[in-house]
Amino acid sequence: xxQTRNLIDENGKRTDGRTIDELRPVKIKVGVVxxxxxxxxxxxxxxxxxxxxxxxxxxxxxxxALPDRCVLRCRYHMSPFSTDTRKNPAPSRREIxxxxxxxxxxxxxxxxxxxxxxxxxxxxxxxxxxxxxxCAGITAASVALADAGINMRDIVAAxxxxxxDDKVVLDINDTEDKxxxxxxxxxxxxxxxxxTLMQLDGVLTxxxxxxxxxxxIKGCRMVYEIQKQALMQKYFGNELELKxxx
Amino acid sequence: MSSSRRSAIIVEHLRKQQMWDAxxxxxxxxxxxFGELRPLEIELDIIKKANGSARVKLGDTEVxxxxxxxxxxxxxxxxxxxxxxxxxxxxxxxxxHVEPGPPDEETVELARVVDRGIRESEMIDLEKLVLVxxxxxxTVFVDCSVINADGxxxxxxxxxxxxxxLSSKLPVFEMQDGKVTDTGRTQExxxxxxxxxxxxxxxxxxxxxxxxxxxxxxxxxxxxxxxxSKGEFCALQKGHTGSFTIDQIKKAAEASRVKGEExxxxxxxxxxxxx
Numbered sequence: 099x100x101q102t103r104n105l106i107d108e109n110g111k112r113t114d115g116r117t118i119d120e121l122r123p124v125k126i127k128v129g130v131v132x133x134x135x136x137x138x139x140x141x142x143x144x145x146x147x148x149x150x151x152x153x154x155x156x157x158x159x160x161x162x163a164l165p166d167r168c169v170l171r172c173r174y175h176m177s178p179f180s181t182d183t184r185k186n187p188a189p190s191r192r193e194i195x196x197x198x199x200x201x202x203x204x205x206x207x208x209x210x211x212x213x214x215x216x217x218x219x220x221x222x223x224x225x226x227x228x229x230x231x232x233c234a235g236i237t238a239a240s241v242a243l244a245d246a247g248i249n250m251r252d253i254v255a256a257x258x259x260x261x262x263d264d265k266v267v268l269d270i271n272d273t274e275d276k277x278x279x280x281x282x283x284x285x286x287x288x289x290x291x292x293x294t295l296m297q298l299d300g301v302l303t304x305x306x307x308x309x310x311x312x313x314x315i316k317g318c319r320m321v322y323e324i325q326k327q328a329l330m331q332k333y334f335g336n337e338l339e340l341k342x343x344x
Numbered sequence: 345m346s347s348s349r350r351s352a353i354i355v356e357h358l359r360k361q362q363m364w365d366a367x368x369x370x371x372x373x374x375x376x377x378f379g380e381l382r383p384l385e386i387e388l389d390i391i392k393k394a395n396g397s398a399r400v401k402l403g404d405t406e407v408x409x410x411x412x413x414x415x416x417x418x419x420x421x422x423x424x425x426x427x428x429x430x431x432x433x434x435x436x437x438x439x440x441h442v443e444p445g446p447p448d449e450e451t452v453e454l455a456r457v458v459d460r461g462i463r464e465s466e467m468i469d470l471e472k473l474v475l476v477x478x479x480x481x482x483t484v485f486v487d488c489s490v491i492n493a494d495g496x497x498x499x500x501x502x503x504x505x506x507x508x509x510l511s512s513k514l515p516v517f518e519m520q521d522g523k524v525t526d527t528g529r530t531q532e533x534x535x536x537x538x539x540x541x542x543x544x545x546x547x548x549x550x551x552x553x554x555x556x557x558x559x560x561x562x563x564x565x566x567x568x569x570x571x572x573s574k575g576e577f578c579a580l581q582k583g584h585t586g587s588f589t590i591d592q593i594k595k596a597a598e599a600s601r602v603k604g605e606e607x608x609x610x611x612x613x614x615x616x617x618x619x
């Protein structure tokens with residue numbers, strides 16, 4: 099990736115007006131799909147992503163069932179209209195990889211031993227994509243799993259950091275991803291202090307690498323607060339409002 | 345759809361116990377230290393029809409990589425660059441657990457992670473591989489076949505790609521009367537850096553590099569980190585269903601720089617690059 103123009107101006111502002119430590123606006127709504135056991139809709143910058151969870155339920159086909167724990171299945175999919183040029187609806191190699199890393203990012207948080215011989219299906223549909231859709235997708239999926247009442251050790255929050263104009267910045271957007279220097283998506287369980295997803299493409303010096311990882315973790319903590327708020331809103335919404343009135 | 349599954353290899357309880365016992369004594373079943381790689385062997389130019397080829401053995405894991413060069417249209421958005429495409433396949437000959445058919449998600453991940461390491465390091469100066477800007481460029485394919493799988497396919501495949509590219513000679517194409525013609529001459533491949541990946545796995549609380557298939561069957565989590573000749577990081581992928589602490593990741597990153605330097609020197613020595 100070679101950069102052709104400045105993405106951070108002389109005032110330290112980025113292409114969308116943010117500072118280097120600022121997250122894009124994040125909104126999460128819980129329980130948006132009526133038929134699903136758990137669901138969440140996330141707007142992460144211009145990303146619009148729907149996550150729905152079905153399960154624990156019977157495994158089909160049956161031979162996929164595991165005797166001692168639950169099978170977790172995950173599908174990350176982009177709608178054909180979610181991108182600048184139409185995306186072929188058939189799963190691409192990129193989507194196959196993201197489905198895999200997404201499942202692996204969520205699995206450490208779930209107590210799958212509690213549901214032997216069952217399956218939990220997580221569907222993540224990207225309706226509109228901006229940079230960082232896998233992080234937004236994991237964030238939404240994690241909230242949807244909590245909404246479904248699945249036993250969990252922690253909530254997984256995800257956020258990327260990266261390098262733009264040789265500076266380490268939080269939460270890179272589409273333009274920065276395409277034109278910037280490096281992208282490092284991270285998923286993290288704040289209570290257990292464990293990283294469950296980490297990827298990198300682009301060149302970073304050892305100092306930048308360390309800074310980038312720390313910054314991404316900070317971003318995950320910010321996202322985590324928003325996830326908690328969203329869940330509180332659904333389950334204790336009225337009580338919260340009452341408290342505020344008092 | 346991605347699904348959790350049993351590991352392909354089932355390690356018996358007794359063998360697992362042996363592994364744990366060895367680990368508690370800071371050793372591994374094959375006698376290696378945690379930070380020690382299996383012996384690396386590289387054989388070059390084994391395929392005469394390819395523009396470069398290598399057979400890499402990392403312990404019992406064996407991979408063949410071949411370079412083929414054609415001309416074609418550039419990628420969208422990269423009009424003034426040649427195209428580089430790295431692919432990987434685990435052949436059914438490689439293990440009793442591999443079936444013929446379309447690649448499964450693990451193979452897709454393998455190919456994409458290896459490709460990412462080579463691409464993001466900008467190992468080849470693709471700007472030198474343009475015939476008609478925006479219209480005709482060199483397309484460099486590096487295809488890999490795993491012919492024996494005994495763990496750590498990521499590193500073995502990556503080393504095979506690097507070795508094949510280092511030893512490759514590209515054909516010289518020219519435009520004559522608006523048509524691409526092969527002059528029959530060859531040119532040096534424009535190499536800018538040598539990317540080296542290092543894969544480590546966590547089993548319980550210990551992190552060890554270059555896992556065998558048996559160790560992979562017992563692992564909690566995996567991490568693959570690629571560094572370039574300057575010791576900068578250019579690609580990383582965490583894999584498998586477990587997690588890492590931040591400290592473990594930073595230590596693995598440092599190890600990939602230190603070990604990476606050793607492996608780079610070894611690859612240069614074995615391929616005779618620059619001589």
